[in-house]
Amino acid sequence: MGFPEHRKKLYETLPDNSLVFAHAGVPLHTNEDHYYDFEVNSQFFYLTGLEREKMCLAAAKVNGKTAETLFIEPADPARERWTGKMPTKEEASAVSGVEDVRPTEELGGWISRYMGRFRIEHVYFDLYRCQESDLPDYSALCAEGFRRKYPAAVLHDLRAACVPLREVKDEEEIERVRRAVGITRQGLDAVLRTLSPGMKEYQAQAEFESACRRLGAVRMAFNTIAGAGRNGCMMHYETNRDEARDGQLLLMDLGAKYKNYCSDITRTFPVNGRYTPRQREIYNLVLSANRAVAEAARPGITLKDLNDVCKRVLAEGLIRLGLIGDEKDVGKYYMHSVSHSIGIDCHDACFAGDVLQPGWIISDEPGLYIDEEETGIRIEDDLLITQDGCEVLSRDIPKDPDEIEQIMNSR
Ligand SMILES: [Mn+2]
Structure with missing residues (x-):
C-alpha cells in the first residue's frame, strides 16, 4: 500500500525496454539570493512520497524485470549549517x-549503463505543459x-502515464484528503467566529490560515480567495485587500x-451574520445545484455530465428569479464548471472525458456571479466517489444558511 504501490x-x-526519470525539481529563482517556495513535482511525489528538491527516481523495465534507484544530494555539513538538515x-x-539510494552524481553513469547495454526504446519524463507561454519545467x-x-x-510523458493511476485514490491518499478537509473545517470555524463588518479580506484569510497551520497544515492547497461583495464575482480573486462591509457577502474559496x-x-458567509432575503434566494439556488450534483455523482458518469446537471438546476432557478429568459443564457451568471479532480494538486491530474470510478475525489462547486447586484455566491464541497454514489467529505462544514446564521449570532 501507499507510495511503493x-x-x-x-x-x-x-x-x-523502458526507462523512467521522475525528477523532484529545483527551487525557482526570483531575485538576488531569493527563491520561490519549493513545490515538489507531483509525479515524483506520487511515486516516492518525498517532497525534497533535486532528487530523481530512475527506473528501468528491461526484459520484463524492473530495477529502481533513487538519486539524492549527499548531505553537506556546510550547507546544513545554513539551511537545515538534509x-x-x-x-x-x-x-x-526505494532500497537503492545513491548520490546524484552517479545518475549519469546509470543512464550510460542502460543506454549502452540494453535495447531501450521508451523513455519517460514529465513533459506536461500547462500553457504554451510557460517556461519549460x-x-x-x-x-x-x-x-x-x-x-x-x-520520449513519452510520465504525467500521462501517471494520470490514470492518480485519478483513483488509495486508502492512504483518501485519508490525507480527509485530514485536509477536517483542518479546513476548523479553519472556517475560526472565520465564522470572527467575521464582522469592517474586517479586511486578508484578516479573514489570516484567521483561516493560522488555524490551519496550528493544526498541522504547513501549506495551503492554493492561494486563499476571500472576496467581499463584488470581489466575490471574480472566480480567482486573490488580492484580498478590501474591507468586508455590512450587508455584503464574503466568498471564501x-x-x-x-x-x-x-x-x-x-x-459564502453574510458579513453581518444575516443574509438579506435576496441573498438568501440566490444562495438557496446555488445550494440546490450543489445538492443535485452530489446526488448525481456516481461511478460511470463524467465531470461534464455533472456540469450538465448543475447547469440545468441553475438555469431553471435563474428563469424563476427573472434573471434570464432562456436556459441557454445560464452562462451569463455561471462561467466555470462544477467539478474537477482533487488530490496532490488542487486541480488534480485527470483526463477530460474519463468516467468516474470509486476512489475519485472531486469538487462540487456551483456558483452564481451577479455583477449588477454585487453578489457572488459559490458553495463547494469535496466528494469521494463510492461504489454506488458518493460520500460528501465536507458534510460537517456548515452550508445551510440557517445554520450559518445561527453560528454567527450565538458567538
Ligand atoms: Mn475547486
Whole structure:
C-alpha cells in the first residue's frame, strides 16, 4: 500500500525496454539570493512520497524485470549549517520504500549503463505543459538534454502515464484528503467566529490560515480567495485587500493541504451574520445545484455530465428569479464548471472525458456571479466517489444558511 504501490502499478503499465526519470525539481529563482517556495513535482511525489528538491527516481523495465534507484544530494555539513538538515539515504529510503539510494552524481553513469547495454526504446519524463507561454519545467529541460545525447530514444510523458493511476485514490491518499478537509473545517470555524463588518479580506484569510497551520497544515492547497461583495464575482480573486462591509457577502474559496494532499472548499458567509432575503434566494439556488450534483455523482458518469446537471438546476432557478429568459443564457451568471479532480494538486491530474470510478475525489462547486447586484455566491464541497454514489467529505462544514446564521449570532 501507499507510495511503493504507486510505482508498482506504473511499472506494470509500461512497455518493456523502458526507462523512467521522475525528477523532484529545483527551487525557482526570483531575485538576488531569493527563491520561490519549493513545490515538489507531483509525479515524483506520487511515486516516492518525498517532497525534497533535486532528487530523481530512475527506473528501468528491461526484459520484463524492473530495477529502481533513487538519486539524492549527499548531505553537506556546510550547507546544513545554513539551511537545515538534509535527508540521509536511510531516511529517503524509509519514506519512499526505494532500497537503492545513491548520490546524484552517479545518475549519469546509470543512464550510460542502460543506454549502452540494453535495447531501450521508451523513455519517460514529465513533459506536461500547462500553457504554451510557460517556461519549460525542470523535467522538460532534463528531457531536452537526454534527447540531444540519445536521439533514437522515443520520449513519452510520465504525467500521462501517471494520470490514470492518480485519478483513483488509495486508502492512504483518501485519508490525507480527509485530514485536509477536517483542518479546513476548523479553519472556517475560526472565520465564522470572527467575521464582522469592517474586517479586511486578508484578516479573514489570516484567521483561516493560522488555524490551519496550528493544526498541522504547513501549506495551503492554493492561494486563499476571500472576496467581499463584488470581489466575490471574480472566480480567482486573490488580492484580498478590501474591507468586508455590512450587508455584503464574503466568498471564501480555500483549502488546507495535508501531507501534500489538497482540500478545496468554498463557503459564502453574510458579513453581518444575516443574509438579506435576496441573498438568501440566490444562495438557496446555488445550494440546490450543489445538492443535485452530489446526488448525481456516481461511478460511470463524467465531470461534464455533472456540469450538465448543475447547469440545468441553475438555469431553471435563474428563469424563476427573472434573471434570464432562456436556459441557454445560464452562462451569463455561471462561467466555470462544477467539478474537477482533487488530490496532490488542487486541480488534480485527470483526463477530460474519463468516467468516474470509486476512489475519485472531486469538487462540487456551483456558483452564481451577479455583477449588477454585487453578489457572488459559490458553495463547494469535496466528494469521494463510492461504489454506488458518493460520500460528501465536507458534510460537517456548515452550508445551510440557517445554520450559518445561527453560528454567527450565538458567538
Ligand atoms: Mn475547486
